[in-house]
Amino acid sequence: MGVIVQKFGGTSVANAERIHKACRRAIEARDRGNKVVVVVSAMGDTTDDLLDLAHDVCTFEDRAYNPPKRELDQLLATGEQVTIALMAMALHALGAPAISFTGGQIGLVTDDAFSKARIQSINHQRILDELNNGQIVIVAGFQGITPEGDFTTLGRGGSNATLVALGAVLNADVCENYTDVDGIYTADPRIVKNARKIDKISYDEMLELSSVGASVLQTRAVEFAKKYNVPIEVRNSQNNNPGTWIVAETPNMEHIVVSGVALKKELVRVLLKSVPDKPGVAANIFTTIASAKIVVDDIIQNTQEDNTANVSFTVERGDLADIKPIVEKLTKELGGNTQASYQDGLAKVSAVGVGMRTHTGVAERMFKALADAKVNIQNITTSEIKISCIISAEQGPLAVQAVHDAFGLEKAP
Amino acid sequence: MGVIVQKFGGTSVANAERIHKACRRAIEARDRGNKVVVVVSAMGDTTDDLLDLAHDVCTFEDRAYNPPKRELDQLLATGEQVTIALMAMALHALGAPAISFTGGQIGLVTDDAFSKARIQSINHQRILDELNNGQIVIVAGFQGITPEGDFTTLGRGGSNATLVALGAVLNADVCENYTDVDGIYTADPRIVKNARKIDKISYDEMLELSSVGASVLQTRAVEFAKKYNVPIEVRNSQNNNPGTWIVAETPNMEHIVVSGVALKKELVRVLLKSVPDKPGVAANIFTTIASAKIVVDDIIQNTQEDNTANVSFTVERGDLADIKPIVEKLTKELGGNTQASYQDGLAKVSAVGVGMRTHTGVAERMFKALADAKVNIQNITTSEIKISCIISAEQGPLAVQAVHDAFGLEKAP
Numbered sequence: 001m002g003v004i005v006q007k008f009g010g011t012s013v014a015n016a017e018r019i020h021k022a023c024r025r026a027i028e029a030r031d032r033g034n035k036v037v038v039v040v041s042a043m044g045d046t047t048d049d050l051l052d053l054a055h056d057v058c059t060f061e062d063r064a065y066n067p068p069k070r071e072l073d074q075l076l077a078t079g080e081q082v083t084i085a086l087m088a089m090a091l092h093a094l095g096a097p098a099i100s101f102t103g104g105q106i107g108l109v110t111d112d113a114f115s116k117a118r119i120q121s122i123n124h125q126r127i128l129d130e131l132n133n134g135q136i137v138i139v140a141g142f143q144g145i146t147p148e149g150d151f152t153t154l155g156r157g158g159s160n161a162t163l164v165a166l167g168a169v170l171n172a173d174v175c176e177n178y179t180d181v182d183g184i185y186t187a188d189p190r191i192v193k194n195a196r197k198i199d200k201i202s203y204d205e206m207l208e209l210s211s212v213g214a215s216v217l218q219t220r221a222v223e224f225a226k227k228y229n230v231p232i233e234v235r236n237s238q239n240n241n242p243g244t245w246i247v248a249e250t251p252n253m254e255h256i257v258v259s260g261v262a263l264k265k266e267l268v269r270v271l272l273k274s275v276p277d278k279p280g281v282a283a284n285i286f287t288t289i290a291s292a293k294i295v296v297d298d299i300i301q302n303t304q305e306d307n308t309a310n311v312s313f314t315v316e317r318g319d320l321a322d323i324k325p326i327v328e329k330l331t332k333e334l335g336g337n338t339q340a341s342y343q344d345g346l347a348k349v350s351a352v353g354v355g356m357r358t359h360t361g362v363a364e365r366m367f368k369a370l371a372d373a374k375v376n377i378q379n380i381t382t383s384e385i386k387i388s389c390i391i392s393a394e395q396g397p398l399a400v401q402a403v404h405d406a407f408g409l410e411k412a413p
Numbered sequence: 414m415g416v417i418v419q420k421f422g423g424t425s426v427a428n429a430e431r432i433h434k435a436c437r438r439a440i441e442a443r444d445r446g447n448k449v450v451v452v453v454s455a456m457g458d459t460t461d462d463l464l465d466l467a468h469d470v471c472t473f474e475d476r477a478y479n480p481p482k483r484e485l486d487q488l489l490a491t492g493e494q495v496t497i498a499l500m501a502m503a504l505h506a507l508g509a510p511a512i513s514f515t516g517g518q519i520g521l522v523t524d525d526a527f528s529k530a531r532i533q534s535i536n537h538q539r540i541l542d543e544l545n546n547g548q549i550v551i552v553a554g555f556q557g558i559t560p561e562g563d564f565t566t567l568g569r570g571g572s573n574a575t576l577v578a579l580g581a582v583l584n585a586d587v588c589e590n591y592t593d594v595d596g597i598y599t600a601d602p603r604i605v606k607n608a609r610k611i612d613k614i615s616y617d618e619m620l621e622l623s624s625v626g627a628s629v630l631q632t633r634a635v636e637f638a639k640k641y642n643v644p645i646e647v648r649n650s651q652n653n654n655p656g657t658w659i660v661a662e663t664p665n666m667e668h669i670v671v672s673g674v675a676l677k678k679e680l681v682r683v684l685l686k687s688v689p690d691k692p693g694v695a696a697n698i699f700t701t702i703a704s705a706k707i708v709v710d711d712i713i714q715n716t717q718e719d720n721t722a723n724v725s726f727t728v729e730r731g732d733l734a735d736i737k738p739i740v741e742k743l744t745k746e747l748g749g750n751t752q753a754s755y756q757d758g759l760a761k762v763s764a765v766g767v768g769m770r771t772h773t774g775v776a777e778r779m780f781k782a783l784a785d786a787k788v789n790i791q792n793i794t795t796s797e798i799k800i801s802c803i804i805s806a807e808q809g810p811l812a813v814q815a816v817h818d819a820f821g822l823e824k825a826p
Contacts, residue, residue, distance in 0.1 A: 056429040057502055058505075068502065070512070071502045071513055081487065082491050085467075092481050092484070093471045100484055102487075105562050
């Protein structure tokens with residue numbers, strides 16, 4: 001008797017009808033002889049509605065104040081709690097015994113980094129007890145509790161983190177991630193019309209794709225799945241099409257040179273000019289930024305003749321407001337003639353595939369495709385299975401299509 | 414430095430503007446040198462909206478199934494959690510440090526009678542710690558947690574139970590109950606136009622008034638306040654009028670013969686005819702009904718010449734569907750010619766006052782007032798400080814006005 005963990009995102013539980021559909025999937029899985037755990041997100045626009053309420057209540061005389069993050073998490077955690085209760089009720093009405101749990105109720109303990117907390121442990125004994133009692137167990141995604149009992153949320157894609165963490169501690173046969181798309185595509189189908197659904201992809205490829213803009217699964221959830229070797233299937237909750245399996249790498253995956261092309265939009269390059277070129281300066285810069293939990297990428301450092309260096313890196317535009325004061329403070333501390341500037345309107349196109357390890361000429365093919373499409377490359381970074389190029393944001397869609405075409409990704413391998 | 418516990422009901426926190434008003438009251442109390450705890454209910458119609466969601470999700474092919482009470486409490490507990498978070502955020506925006514707690518977060522432990530749980534204990538150390546840190550503490554009313562960590566709700570008037578329980582454990586100077594009326598009136602102002610707001614009333618009088626139809630404060634909360642001698646002030650959240658103080662009885666309260674007149678509407682009389690007149694039969698009847706948690710009142714038993722008895726009592730009309738099967742089962746078990754019938758359309762008018770203990774002729778004055786108004790009395794019950802008459806429901810308003818006039822309640826004592 002296996003364990004299946006299913007996750008239904010916000011659109012898949014947006015109303016009673018969709019909750020009923022999700023219930024029927026859980027019952028089907030149970031009827032095939034599995035123990036079933038279901039992770040759910042907040043219904044549809046609930047989270048946005050709660051954020052609107054928070055904004056209203058924090059606005060005085062047309063000035064909106066930022067709410068404390070602890071209280072924001074206290075507020076947002078109610079979204080999933082509503083869904084789990086409704087789902088358990090609907091399952092009861094359908095004759096399937098079910099019980100719901102908040103993050104706190106299954107001892108999903110996190111650190112106290114409110115709004116982006118990390119899972120530290122799960123006390124899964126109560127889940128096991130209820131599964132052994134024949135119950136379908138419904139768990140609130142996206143949320144946990146600190147050791148002191150404060151509610152936390154796990155940040156963007158937090159429900160997927162819950163899905164995979166539960167899959168790991170319950171030693172699940174599969175984590176089924178129900179969403180509003182049929183699976184992982186060779187490129188975003190909204191940009192590349194002939195993008196193709198991928199049947200199977202390795203954790204490492206999925207990690208690289210997630211980190212460079214494929215938004216279906218977040219890096220953190222995939223890292224966790226890889227660490228505990230939990231297979232994930234990404235499926236569409238509104239049809240019965242087979243989805244994309246994310247699994248450990250197998251030798252025959254190397255035949256595929258490029259599995260997917262991703263586009264990361266809304267990047268900003270931060271340039272620090274005339275940084276004193278002393279040992280430890282770069283480390284100091286990036287340690288300071290990392291301690292504010294801002295992700296930087298595409299770092300370039302050029303030493304100048306005057307014994308200074310130019311240091312540049314990219315951040316997501318959403319982090320710009322947070323990083324600016326940090327950068328301004330750093331430039332003051334660095335002293336001398338150090339100056340900061342910001343270049344907006346950038347994007348990054350990336351090709352990912354484990355086949356790059358064994359095939360040659362992949363980078364050249366990508367650069368030629370971009371050149372032929374008259375896309376100017378501003379910077380290149382590579383990993384063992386990824387090539388990324390910084391380009392202008394407005395050429396993003398053109399660049400993705402060109403690379404997709406160059407590797408013939410529209411055809412099944 | 415005193416402790417004040419304030420409670421704001423659903424209408425007093427129905428939107429951002431009203432939450433801001435409630436915040437300002439809390440800040441005023443703090444600025445007068447008090448430690449302030451605020452108990453809040455779910456915003457406006459939130460609870461009804463959640464019940465609608467539950468109904469939708471439990472309806473299949475036009476048949477609505479009853480949701481399990483555990484899951485219903487899991488759902489409803491989110492209502493107050495939203496309010497506490499918003500209130501804490503608004504206080505922050507106003508520059509007042511504040512922290513919010515769910516019932517579970519302050520260890521408000523209850524039994525597991527979902528939907529009508531009873532408070533067993535409160536671990537108030539964290540509240541004290543935060544008060545000593547200079548925080549205004551916001552607590553979710555109406556909810557608790559079982560020792561196993563399941564969410565519970567405290568039933569009708571549950572937020573008032575939370576208010577008074579916190580007042581007791583924190584040894585508060587006063588529990589301020591903010592509502593949408595100015596206080597407790599000598600009669601319902603919607604029925605009696607010249608009803609007068611009472612300045613001060615004893616716990617016992619309030620208990621009797623609550624039990625016979627005055628709905629501002631529930632019996633349970635008043636019992637608790639009396640037991641721990643916590644003064645309650647009932648006030649209007651939308652103005653600054655002084656409210657009604659509910660306090661321990663003082664000798665000079667006995668000068669007031671009647672403090673208030675209440676009307677309990679929608680009563681049904683249950684009549685059991687030809688009940689075998691054996692010892693223990695009546696006890697059996699009322700034990701059976703009590704075990705279904707249905708409150709009965711106005712019991713009359715008449716022994717007949719044929720060695721049987723007629724037993725009658727009243728129940729609220731809302732309990733009729735629950736009590737009918739119990740009564741039908743009882744009549745079968747009693748055997749013989751026992752028959753049950755139900756008389757709908759009844760009401761009860763009651764006069765309450767601690768002065769009845771020392772003044773004579775109070776009952777006669779009430780009966781004469783009803784007779785002069787041509788109101789037929791079907792049954793009379795009395796306690797030390799209360800006289801109640803069962804009358805027809807349609808004469809209810811007339812009866813209340815007549816008794817109110819007879820004791821001159823429109824004039825200040």
